[in-house]
Amino acid sequence: LRFLLSDPVMHWGVFAVLSGLLCYGFSRSGMNPIPYIKVILLGIGYVLFIEIYQAILPWRSFGFDDILWGSVGVVTVVILVGLITK
Numbered sequence: 001l002r003f004l005l006s007d008p009v010m011h012w013g014v015f016a017v018l019s020g021l022l023c024y025g026f027s028r029s030g031m032n033p034i035p036y037i038k039v040i041l042l043g044i045g046y047v048l049f050i051e052i053y054q055a056i057l058p059w060r061s062f063g064f065d066d067i068l069w070g071s072v073g074v075v076t077v078v079i080l081v082g083l084i085t086k
Helices: 005-029 036-056 064-084
Strands: none
Touching: 005 036, 005 064, 036 064
16 A cells, blocks of 8 residues: 555556546547557656646655656657557
């Protein structure tokens, strides 16, 4: 349970869900094929936005490892969705 609640797994999971929802939204809007590059750019852009915003807040901290794990979550789901939809 400690592993599942660790910071890297939580960042991976949150941004994996975000990219999955982006893929679902693009597919429901009629875009075929799903614009995977847009999903990756939007997802990683949001990861960067969150981390930069946290650097401003005194009770939060900026972390490059958080950017890494969030980006890995985004790319992982985009790859999985790409493999499943082919």
